Amino acid sequence: MCDLVVTENGSVVGTEKGRIYVKLHDEELTTFPSESLESITLMSNSTVTTYLIKQCLTKNIPILYITQNGKYLGGYRGVTTNKTSLQRAQCELFNTEFSLNFAKKIVTSKIKNQISLLYRHKSCDDVSTDIESMNNLKKRILFCDSIDAVRGYEGRAAAVYFKGLSRLSGEFAFDCRSRRPPLDPFNSMLCFGYSILYNLFYSLIETKGLNPFFGFCHADGDGHASLASDLMEEWRPLIVDSSVLSLIRKKMILKEQFTKAEDGGVYLNKDAIKTFRAYIQNKLFQKNHTVESVEEKKSYFDFISHQVSTLIRAILQKDFSLFE
Amino acid sequence: MCDLVVTENGSVVGTEKGRIYVKLHDEELTTFPSESLESITLMSNSTVTTYLIKQCLTKNIPILYITQNGKYLGGYRGVTTNKTSLQRAQCELFNTEFSLNFAKKIVTSKIKNQISLLYRHKSCDDVSTDIESMNNLKKRILFCDSIDAVRGYEGRAAAVYFKGLSRLSGEFAFDCRSRRPPLDPFNSMLCFGYSILYNLFYSLIETKGLNPFFGFCHADGDGHASLASDLMEEWRPLIVDSSVLSLIRKKMILKEQFTKAEDGGVYLNKDAIKTFRAYIQNKLFQKNHTVESVEEKKSYFDFISHQVSTLIRAILQKDFSLFE
Known part of the structure; x- marks a missing residue:
C-alpha cells in the first residue's frame, strides 16, 4: 500500500x-x-x-x-465516510466514566512506553531514578477520579521523562520541551514527528467514520482534532521519540541541517525533512512486530488501525472494555 | 462577493x-x-x-x-472552521423539544411557501382546493407531538402541492415526484435545483462551524448532511420551484434540452445547466427584498445566512425561540 x-x-x-x-x-x-x-x-x-x-x-x-x-x-474530504450515529454516540460519551477510563488507559500506556524508551537506552546514562519516579506516577493514575487529575500526573511524568531524554541526546541535548515554535533542533524534530503522527491519526479517524474533533481526554478546541491528539499519545515515544534518538545516534541527521526562522523557531532543512519522513514512514509501516496470538508480523500502523477499530466498537456498544 | x-x-x-x-x-x-x-x-x-x-x-x-x-x-476542508463545543451542543439537542419545535417551524414555513407559489400562479389553473387542504394540514402540524407526525403531514401536503404544480407546468406536466433518477424534465430541474441548494447550505453550515451531519428533523444517514436538508426545506419552493416555473413560462429552457441517460434518468444538457444555474444564482444573490425594520434591500442568501447565524445562537443558548 x-x-x-x-x-x-x-x-x-x-x-x-x-x-x-x-x-x-x-x-x-x-x-x-x-x-x-x-x-x-x-x-x-x-x-x-x-x-x-x-x-x-x-x-x-x-x-x-x-x-x-x-x-x-x-x-479533501468526501462525504461518504461520515458515520452520523457513531459520531452521536461518540459525542455522548464525553465527560463520562468512559472518558475517564479512556484517559487512564491512554496516559498509563504513554508513560509505560516512555519508560521503555529510557530503559532501552539506559547504558548511555543512568536514568533509573527517573524510571522509578515515573513508575510511581503511573501507578497513581489508576486511582484518579477526574481527567484533570490524570493530566496532572501525566505532566509530572513528562517533565521527568524529557529531562532523561535530554541526557541521552548527546550534542542535541535541550533545556526543556518547546513548541510553537520549537527552539532547538531536538524539539524541532519532536514537533515535526508529532505532526506527522497527528496527520496520520486525523485521516485514519476520519476515514473510519469517527469525528476527529470529539476527543475524550484533551480539552475541546476549535479547529483542534482532539481525538487525534488523544489517540497518538501512547505512540509518541514508540514512533517519534525513538526515531529521533536513532537518527541522532546514527548521525543520519546533523545539527547543521537546521535553520532558524524569523519567528525564532528552529526547523529541519529540506534534506533533513526527507530523511526524517522516510525514517518515520519506515518505522510505521514495517512489519517488524510479532503478536502472540497470530503467526504473521504486524506493523505499528496495523496496531494503530486495529486500535481505532476497537474504539469504534467500544463507542457503539458504550462499553470501554472493548477498547484494546 | x-x-x-x-x-x-x-x-x-x-x-x-x-x-x-x-x-x-x-x-x-x-x-x-x-x-x-x-x-x-x-x-x-x-x-x-x-x-x-x-x-x-x-x-x-x-x-x-x-x-x-x-x-x-x-x-476541501480547512480545519479552522470547526467549532467543537457548538457541535457538541448541536448533537445534544437531537430528539428533544428543541428538535420538535425546529421541525414544526421548518415544515410549516415550507408549506406556507408552497401555498404562496400556487397562489401566485392561480390564474393559470384553479388550485384553490389544493391551497385549502394544504392550509388545513399546516394547522394540524402545530399540535403534533412527534417529528414523525410532522413528517406525515408534510408528506401529505407535498402530494397535494406537486399535483397542483404539475397542473401549472404546461407541456412540462409530470405524473409524480421522481428522483434518483428523475424520470422527466420537470423533476430533473427540481433535482438539479435542490442539489444546488443542498451544496449551498452544506458549505454555509460548515463555514459557520456547525456540523452538517447532525440534523434535527431528517433522519440520520451516513454521508447525508441532514442539517443541510433540514434547513433548505422552506427555501425550496421560493428559490427552486418558482425558478423552474419561470424558466418554463419564459421558454428559457425547452423540452428538447434534456437527454435520457442509461439509468433511465432524464438530465439537462450543458446549455440548459448554464441557463438554470445562472437563473438560480441570480435569484439567490439579487438584493430584491425589503425588510420592514431596515432600509437596505436583502437577497435570499442574506436571509439564509442570517437564519443559520440565529440557529447557532439558539443552539448555544439551548433556546429555540432565538431561531428566526
Missing part, C-alpha cells in the same frame, strides 16, 4: 492506465498501481489533477495539505 | 497580483479581486492551482466538487 508524500515543488500527480504517476517538468519521478494508493500528502506547491481528485473523493482516499514544517492546513 | 462556478473542462483557476483568474488554454475567461472570492465550485475537470488551494484552506474558502448532474462529491 502507498501513502504518497510529494515534496518537490511543481510536481504533478495524476493517473493514467490504472497507474498513479508523479511528474516534474514532464519527467516521471515515480509510478505505481492505482489500487495501492492509500493517501496523498502534499508538502509542496504541487498539483493533483482534477480527474484524480474526483477518483480520490469517490474512493475516500484522503488528500492532505501540510506546510514544509508539518502544519496541517486541511484536506 | 463571488461564488465562482467553473463549468468548462480544462480550465485553470489561480491567483496572481491580488486577483483570481480562470484561464482556458491560456485565454483568460474571467478575473476579479481575490478579496471577493467566497467559494469555488468545480463542475468540470478543471484545476485549481495548489497555491490558491492553500490560500483557500487558510481563509476557509470552500472548494466544492460536484458532477455535471449536481451530485456533491466532496470538497
Whole structure:
C-alpha cells in the first residue's frame, strides 16, 4: 500500500492506465498501481489533477495539505465516510466514566512506553531514578477520579521523562520541551514527528467514520482534532521519540541541517525533512512486530488501525472494555 | 462577493497580483479581486492551482466538487472552521423539544411557501382546493407531538402541492415526484435545483462551524448532511420551484434540452445547466427584498445566512425561540 508524500515543488500527480504517476517538468519521478494508493500528502506547491481528485473523493482516499514544517492546513474530504450515529454516540460519551477510563488507559500506556524508551537506552546514562519516579506516577493514575487529575500526573511524568531524554541526546541535548515554535533542533524534530503522527491519526479517524474533533481526554478546541491528539499519545515515544534518538545516534541527521526562522523557531532543512519522513514512514509501516496470538508480523500502523477499530466498537456498544 | 462556478473542462483557476483568474488554454475567461472570492465550485475537470488551494484552506474558502448532474462529491476542508463545543451542543439537542419545535417551524414555513407559489400562479389553473387542504394540514402540524407526525403531514401536503404544480407546468406536466433518477424534465430541474441548494447550505453550515451531519428533523444517514436538508426545506419552493416555473413560462429552457441517460434518468444538457444555474444564482444573490425594520434591500442568501447565524445562537443558548 502507498501513502504518497510529494515534496518537490511543481510536481504533478495524476493517473493514467490504472497507474498513479508523479511528474516534474514532464519527467516521471515515480509510478505505481492505482489500487495501492492509500493517501496523498502534499508538502509542496504541487498539483493533483482534477480527474484524480474526483477518483480520490469517490474512493475516500484522503488528500492532505501540510506546510514544509508539518502544519496541517486541511484536506479533501468526501462525504461518504461520515458515520452520523457513531459520531452521536461518540459525542455522548464525553465527560463520562468512559472518558475517564479512556484517559487512564491512554496516559498509563504513554508513560509505560516512555519508560521503555529510557530503559532501552539506559547504558548511555543512568536514568533509573527517573524510571522509578515515573513508575510511581503511573501507578497513581489508576486511582484518579477526574481527567484533570490524570493530566496532572501525566505532566509530572513528562517533565521527568524529557529531562532523561535530554541526557541521552548527546550534542542535541535541550533545556526543556518547546513548541510553537520549537527552539532547538531536538524539539524541532519532536514537533515535526508529532505532526506527522497527528496527520496520520486525523485521516485514519476520519476515514473510519469517527469525528476527529470529539476527543475524550484533551480539552475541546476549535479547529483542534482532539481525538487525534488523544489517540497518538501512547505512540509518541514508540514512533517519534525513538526515531529521533536513532537518527541522532546514527548521525543520519546533523545539527547543521537546521535553520532558524524569523519567528525564532528552529526547523529541519529540506534534506533533513526527507530523511526524517522516510525514517518515520519506515518505522510505521514495517512489519517488524510479532503478536502472540497470530503467526504473521504486524506493523505499528496495523496496531494503530486495529486500535481505532476497537474504539469504534467500544463507542457503539458504550462499553470501554472493548477498547484494546 | 463571488461564488465562482467553473463549468468548462480544462480550465485553470489561480491567483496572481491580488486577483483570481480562470484561464482556458491560456485565454483568460474571467478575473476579479481575490478579496471577493467566497467559494469555488468545480463542475468540470478543471484545476485549481495548489497555491490558491492553500490560500483557500487558510481563509476557509470552500472548494466544492460536484458532477455535471449536481451530485456533491466532496470538497476541501480547512480545519479552522470547526467549532467543537457548538457541535457538541448541536448533537445534544437531537430528539428533544428543541428538535420538535425546529421541525414544526421548518415544515410549516415550507408549506406556507408552497401555498404562496400556487397562489401566485392561480390564474393559470384553479388550485384553490389544493391551497385549502394544504392550509388545513399546516394547522394540524402545530399540535403534533412527534417529528414523525410532522413528517406525515408534510408528506401529505407535498402530494397535494406537486399535483397542483404539475397542473401549472404546461407541456412540462409530470405524473409524480421522481428522483434518483428523475424520470422527466420537470423533476430533473427540481433535482438539479435542490442539489444546488443542498451544496449551498452544506458549505454555509460548515463555514459557520456547525456540523452538517447532525440534523434535527431528517433522519440520520451516513454521508447525508441532514442539517443541510433540514434547513433548505422552506427555501425550496421560493428559490427552486418558482425558478423552474419561470424558466418554463419564459421558454428559457425547452423540452428538447434534456437527454435520457442509461439509468433511465432524464438530465439537462450543458446549455440548459448554464441557463438554470445562472437563473438560480441570480435569484439567490439579487438584493430584491425589503425588510420592514431596515432600509437596505436583502437577497435570499442574506436571509439564509442570517437564519443559520440565529440557529447557532439558539443552539448555544439551548433556546429555540432565538431561531428566526
